[in-house]
Amino acid sequence: MNSLRTRLLVAAALILIAFGSLTGLILDRSFQNGMLQAQEDKMQTLVYSLLGAASSDAFGDLTIALDAVPDPRLRQPLSGLEAALFNDDAVVVWSSADFLRLTPPAMPEVGEWRFERLVDPNAFALSFGLRWIDSADDPRRYTVVVLEDANAWDRQLVAFRRTLWLWLGTTLIALTLALLLLLRWGLKPLRLLGRELQQIESGQQPQIQGSYPEEIQPLARDLNTMIAAERSQQTRYRNALGDLAHTLKTPLAVLRGMTAESGLEAGFRRQLSEQLDRMQHIVDHQLRRAAAAGTRTLTEPVLLHGLCEKLLGAMAKVYADRSLRVENAVPGDLRLRADQGDLYDLLGNLIDNAAKYGNGQVRVSALSGSRQCLIVVEDNGAGFPPQAEQLLQRGARADQRQPGQGLGLAAVAEIVQAYSGRLLLDRSALGGAKVIVALPLR
Structure with a gap:
C-alpha cells in the first residue's frame, strides 16, 4: 500500500x-x-x-x-x-x-x-x-x-438475477479497468519524475529536465534548486578545505624547518616538534572531519568491488616485503550510494591497518541487505585488545611496534558516524582483527 x-x-x-x-x-x-x-x-x-x-x-x-x-x-x-x-x-x-x-x-x-x-x-x-x-x-x-x-x-426471478449480476459484474470490471488506465495516465508525470531522479542519482543527467503539469512544476523546480545548492555547497566546502590546507602547509613547514637549526636546545627542539606534530594532527583531523561528505540525497552509487581491488592492489605493492596475500570477496555488482572519497578513506584506512598489523593476509568482504550494507575487513594478526573501543579514539594504538599516529580507526569512525552507520570491532576467523562497518541503504 x-x-x-x-x-x-x-x-x-x-x-x-x-x-x-x-x-x-x-x-x-x-x-x-x-x-x-x-x-x-x-x-x-x-x-x-x-x-x-x-x-x-x-x-x-x-x-x-x-x-x-x-x-x-x-x-x-x-x-x-x-x-x-x-x-x-x-x-x-x-x-x-x-x-x-x-x-x-x-x-x-x-x-x-x-x-x-x-x-x-x-x-x-x-x-x-x-x-x-x-x-x-x-x-x-x-x-x-x-x-x-x-x-x-x-x-x-432467477433469470433476472443472473442477467442483472452478470451485467453489473461486467460493468464493474470495465469501470475498474478504465479507472486503472485513468490512474496510470494521471500518475504518469510522477513516474517520469521518479525516473529522472533515478537518472540523476546514477549520474546520467545533471538535473530534472522534463515538462510537468502545473501541480508538479513547483516540486520539480525545488528539486533542481536543492540539487544545485547541494553540489555548489559541496564544491565550496572542498575548495575551502583545499585552501586551508594549502595556507597552513607553508607556516607548518617553516616552523618544522626551524626545529632543525643547530642552535636550539634539545629539550626545546623536542617540545617544539611535539607541538608541531600535535598541530599537524589537529589540522588533519579537522580537514578529514569536514571533508566527510556523509549521507547525501542524490549521489551516484559506487561499485565497491573495483574500489577494493584498487586499494588491495596498492597495499600489496606497499607491503611487498611481507608477501601480502589479499582476497577481494566483495560481490561484483554491489553498489553503495556514498561519496567515493569517503569510501576511499574508510576502506583505505581499514585495509592499511590490516596489512600493517596482520601477518600477511587481508580479506575484504561485503553483504547488502534490505536496509544496510555490511563491509568486513579481516586479517590474521594478533587481533584487538580487550578494550577495543578505546582504539576508536584519536591517537590510540594497539601495536606500538609499528609506525603510525593511531588516526586510522578514529578517522573511519568519524566517516561512519557521518553516514549514521555503526562500527564494530571483533575477532576474525583468520585469527586476527575483524572490523565490521554497517552503512544504511537509502
Whole structure:
C-alpha cells in the first residue's frame, strides 16, 4: 500500500463494489416487488372474472360455471392455476378441476384481500371475502381462494438475477479497468519524475529536465534548486578545505624547518616538534572531519568491488616485503550510494591497518541487505585488545611496534558516524582483527 496508484485503485474498487452491490440489491428488490405486485394484480383480475361467472344454485348456494371463466387453465388438470369457493364454515362449496385439499385458509373480512406466498405447495394464494345476497334476500358469507404455481415466477426471478449480476459484474470490471488506465495516465508525470531522479542519482543527467503539469512544476523546480545548492555547497566546502590546507602547509613547514637549526636546545627542539606534530594532527583531523561528505540525497552509487581491488592492489605493492596475500570477496555488482572519497578513506584506512598489523593476509568482504550494507575487513594478526573501543579514539594504538599516529580507526569512525552507520570491532576467523562497518541503504 505504499503505492499511490495501488491506494487509489483499491479505494476506488471498494467504492465501485459497494456501489454495484447496493445498486444490484435495490434493482433486485424493486424487480421482485414489481413482480409480486403484478402477480397480485393478475390474480385479482382472475377473482373478478370468477365472481362475474358466479350464480346461485337450486339450494341458494353460490356456484361458478367453469365454462364462463375466461382463463382456460382452471378447466385443465395440472395447469398450475386453481380456484375454490369456501362458505362461512370453511367448507369447499365449489372448486376448479384440480384444486388441492388445503387447510382452510383464514377468512378475510368482507371486501378485504389477502395475498401470500405458500411454501408447501410452492404457490401464490389470494383470498377475497364477500357476502352474497340471493333472490330470497338471504345473505351468505363466502371466501374466494385462487392458487397459482410459483415455479415459473421463481425461474423468471432467477433469470433476472443472473442477467442483472452478470451485467453489473461486467460493468464493474470495465469501470475498474478504465479507472486503472485513468490512474496510470494521471500518475504518469510522477513516474517520469521518479525516473529522472533515478537518472540523476546514477549520474546520467545533471538535473530534472522534463515538462510537468502545473501541480508538479513547483516540486520539480525545488528539486533542481536543492540539487544545485547541494553540489555548489559541496564544491565550496572542498575548495575551502583545499585552501586551508594549502595556507597552513607553508607556516607548518617553516616552523618544522626551524626545529632543525643547530642552535636550539634539545629539550626545546623536542617540545617544539611535539607541538608541531600535535598541530599537524589537529589540522588533519579537522580537514578529514569536514571533508566527510556523509549521507547525501542524490549521489551516484559506487561499485565497491573495483574500489577494493584498487586499494588491495596498492597495499600489496606497499607491503611487498611481507608477501601480502589479499582476497577481494566483495560481490561484483554491489553498489553503495556514498561519496567515493569517503569510501576511499574508510576502506583505505581499514585495509592499511590490516596489512600493517596482520601477518600477511587481508580479506575484504561485503553483504547488502534490505536496509544496510555490511563491509568486513579481516586479517590474521594478533587481533584487538580487550578494550577495543578505546582504539576508536584519536591517537590510540594497539601495536606500538609499528609506525603510525593511531588516526586510522578514529578517522573511519568519524566517516561512519557521518553516514549514521555503526562500527564494530571483533575477532576474525583468520585469527586476527575483524572490523565490521554497517552503512544504511537509502
